[in-house]
Amino acid sequence: MTQPMTDEADKSENPKNKVGGGRMYSAWPAGVACVCFFALTVLLLQAYGLLHWKILSHNYSSLQDPLKTDLFRLLSYLEIYHVTAMLSVGFGIWAFWGQPCWMRWVCLPFSLLSLLMFIIVM
Secondary structure (H helix, E strand, O other), rough: OOOOEEEEOOOHOHHHHOOOOOOOOHHHHHHHHHHHHHHHHHHHHHHHHHHHOOOOEEEOOOOOHHHHHHHHHHHHHHHHHHHHHHHHHHHHHHHHEOOOOOOHHHHHHHHHHHHHHHHHHO
16 A cells, blocks of 8 residues: 655654754854954954054154154054954854854854944044
């Protein structure tokens, strides 16, 4: 005897995969990258502020020209904190599409603070 064809096989599939319309990815790589880029942004912004406000502004007249040139070049390299801040925001947004769900809320403050640091103009 043959069994009639039914859609029971389709019904037995995991409904979790069908809700989002696609596959859920892990938020761990994006979350770790968000936190790491946030930490790098904080360190670069601190170094930028130290060089700009503590060293250059207080000692500008006493510095020799070759040293001034090198310090201003270093200051321009430290402006990469804008890029690292946007990478942190991007990875934070990516974490919102992954699992576990709590990783989204861990990355949210880091992303928002990185966005604020991106806006900072020294």
